[in-house]
Amino acid sequence: MPCEYQNIYLIPPELAASPAQNVAENLLKHQVRIGVNTHFSGTPRLAYTRVIDKELLEAGLVALDIDETQFAGSIVIGSQCYIESGNIPAFHNLPVKLSTVQINDGPVGQIRIGDRVVLQGVAILAYQRVEVGNDVIFGPMVTIMDSSGHPLLGRGQAGEAARIRSAPVRIANGAWIGAGATILKGVSIGEGAVIGTQAVVSEDVPPFCVVTGNPARIVKQLQSDAKVDANLSEKMLAVC
Numbered sequence: 025m026p027c028e029y030q031n032i033y034l035i036p037p038e039l040a041a042s043p044a045q046n047v048a049e050n051l052l053k054h055q056v057r058i059g060v061n062t063h064f065s066g067t068p069r070l071a072y073t074r075v076i077d078k079e080l081l082e083a084g085l086v087a088l089d090i091d092e093t094q095f096a097g098s099i100v101i102g103s104q105c106y107i108e109s110g111n112i113p114a115f116h117n118l119p120v121k122l123s124t125v126q127i128n129d130g131p132v133g134q135i136r137i138g139d140r141v142v143l144q145g146v147a148i149l150a151y152q153r154v155e156v157g158n159d160v161i162f163g164p165m166v167t168i169m170d171s172s173g174h175p176l177l178g179r180g181q182a183g184e185a186a187r188i189r190s191a192p193v194r195i196a197n198g199a200w201i202g203a204g205a206t207i208l209k210g211v212s213i214g215e216g217a218v219i220g221t222q223a224v225v226s227e228d229v230p231p232f233c234v235v236t237g238n239p240a241r242i243v244k245q246l247q248s249d250a251k252v253d254a255n256l257s258e259k260m261l262a263v264c
Contacts, residue, residue, distance in 0.1 A: 027185045028081060030090040032072040040069040040119035041109055055096035059103030059139060066110025068120040070099065075127050077185045086128045098124040098132045098150075102139035102158070109145065115203070117164045118145040125151045125171075127185050133170070138197070149173070151190035160195055163203030163221065168193055170209045196231065216248055 034054040035047065047064040056070065072095040080086045099122055101107070109119040120143050124133040133150035137143070138158035145164040148154050151171035171190035178184060191210030195201070199213050202221035213219065214231030224238040234244035 026078060026180050028076045028078050030074040030076065032090060032092055032095070034070040034072070035067060037069050037071075039067045040121075041111060042067045043110070051099075054092070057097055057100040059101065059105070061103055062101055062105040062107065064107045064109070065112065066108060066119065068107055068109040068122065070121070071123045072098070072132075073123055073125045075125060075185045075188070077128060077183055079182050080128060090126070094126065095124060095132050099135045101137045102141060104139055105137065105141045105143065107143050108164075113144070113164070115164055116145075118147075120145060121147040121149075123147075123149050125149065127151065127188055133190070151188065153192040154194075155192065156195045157197035157199070157215075159198045160201070161199075162201045163205070165203060166201050166205050166207070168195075168207045172209065216246060218246070 034056065035050050044064045044067050047067055048058050048062070051058060051070060072090065072092060074090040076086060107120050108117060111117065122135055124135055126132045134153045135148055135150045136155045138156055138160065140159045141156055142161045144162055146162045146166045149169045154168055154170050170193045171188055173188065175184060175187035178187065193207055193209065194212045196213060196215040198216045201219045202223065204222040205219045205225065207225045211225050211228060213229045214233065216232040217229045218234040219225060219229065219240065220234065220236030223236050223240040225235065225240045229235050232246040232248045233242045234246065235241060236243050
């Protein structure tokens, strides 16, 4: 028996990519938390989604309708972020899409975006938790999913929604994510890491590493600013 999907769109989805008008004000009405001086260029698509096993719904074992109050605060966007959802840029771009998901009557997924983050046509889907640190820059059309959105076996059978599995995704401060990259469930990306264009990341990425390819593999180790500063300090002390 297939699942049923219930959605609450925080801004009418047909407005996605249109010129931004009162975006922050509309999102705040739906209990999205937004820091100061965050700028929206173009209109993003944000949704609260509930996935229900229809047999539970028909038996009256779960709530009939999605409850928006349970999603309050499930999307948090920090201060001084730049959210690009328009068609003005010279590069290919799509509306930013942020979706938090509830399975049956379970806990609601969480999206946490830090300060000074640049999102350009990025799609983030959180069944459990997607956490982005400060000063992270995303190239256009990156996809981040903490779940595949379906079980591997028994598609369309009873209990499908309940069998969906997820694992948190974490992106540390100062990471760079290249255009078209895909970051899959359970992945942690370390501080200052660089993810190459179109990379598919299914395993953790250490801090200050460059990964490319499908599946993504480490191709370079970077030197952190902290290490550079330490080396310079040692050389200066040696001279003195």
